[in-house]
Amino acid sequence: MHRFHFGTSEFGKENQAKDEKLRTLQFLVDMGATEAHENEPINRFVANSNVDKPRILNNGSEYDESYGHYENTKTESLNKISDQINIASDVKQLKVLMENFDQLSSPKLSKKFNFAFGSQSSKVMVLCKPPGHQELTEGKIFSGERGIIFEKMFKAIGLSVTDNSLYAAPIFPWRLTPNKEKAEIDMNLIHPFVLKHITIISPQILVLMAGEFNKLINGDFLSLHESGLYKDSKYVKIFRLSDPGRLIDFPSEKKLAWETLKEIKNYIENGKVQS
Numbered sequence: 001m002h003r004f005h006f007g008t009s010e011f012g013k014e015n016q017a018k019d020e021k022l023r024t025l026q027f028l029v030d031m032g033a034t035e036a037h038e039n040e041p042i043n044r045f046v047a048n049s050n051v052d053k054p055r056i057l058n059n060g061s062e063y064d065e066s067y068g069h070y071e072n073t074k075t076e077s078l079n080k081i082s083d084q085i086n087i088a089s090d091v092k093q094l095k096v097l098m099e100n101f102d103q104l105s106s107p108k109l110s111k112k113f114n115f116a117f118g119s120q121s122s123k124v125m126v127l128c129k130p131p132g133h134q135e136l137t138e139g140k141i142f143s144g145e146r147g148i149i150f151e152k153m154f155k156a157i158g159l160s161v162t163d164n165s166l167y168a169a170p171i172f173p174w175r176l177t178p179n180k181e182k183a184e185i186d187m188n189l190i191h192p193f194v195l196k197h198i199t200i201i202s203p204q205i206l207v208l209m210a211g212e213f214n215k216l217i218n219g220d221f222l223s224l225h226e227s228g229l230y231k232d233s234k235y236v237k238i239f240r241l242s243d244p245g246r247l248i249d250f251p252s253e254k255k256l257a258w259e260t261l262k263e264i265k266n267y268i269e270n271g272k273v274q275s
Helices: 010-030 074-085 091-100 133-138 144-155 180-201 212-217 244-249 251-269
Strands: 124-128 167-170 205-208 228-231 234-240
Touching (some): 074 091, 074 180, 124 180, 144 244, 205 251, 244 251
Parallel strands (some): 124 167, 124 205, 205 234
Antiparallel strands (some): 228 234
């Protein structure tokens, strides 16, 4: 009697692979999948959309309107921004230019706009995270518990937006869109405005309260590994500080925040900041 063993044959391996694929497909169906994943994204909201050759995000710079994106040729947009901000000679002009700049997606969600707080003559400038709904509604740099913590942090070293000793501005004055692709483009497009804002205020101390600034400003304006920067032959001391929301979520960082605040105070008291 002849015995045939298929366990390790090519035929057996092929059947085993098919069984594994079928089990995977069955698992996906059990989990609620209703259709296969296409090689290219399909916009279900556009009638008779061209699903064969859809145009999608291209290197973060070009979008197709039929897919719910706005057209944005990065080079042209940045050139347009540069031409506009070169006109601004003070904060008031810069604010008007930002409000009228039509290349951003986020302002379409809300026209409310938190530009800046405090005195423009302050030697200390704080850059904060984009405002949330509550900040925009109340017109504050931070609201609720975060606002209380922010005030206490700087009042502890003798600084406040209410007594002209502190100037604070969100890096992005509108509520940022939840769409990650559009949010990234908005942040990149607002970058020149942020740099111009810093230049106009010309602070002697710049406090960064959010990680986004590191990526945005690094390379153009300052280095993450340096404690300061030179802008128009003027030295600006850089301090990085956790924002109030993060201190609420991670109380263990309060000690480091307090040490940073004391460093800011010592820097001012030691005569490094000129009146």
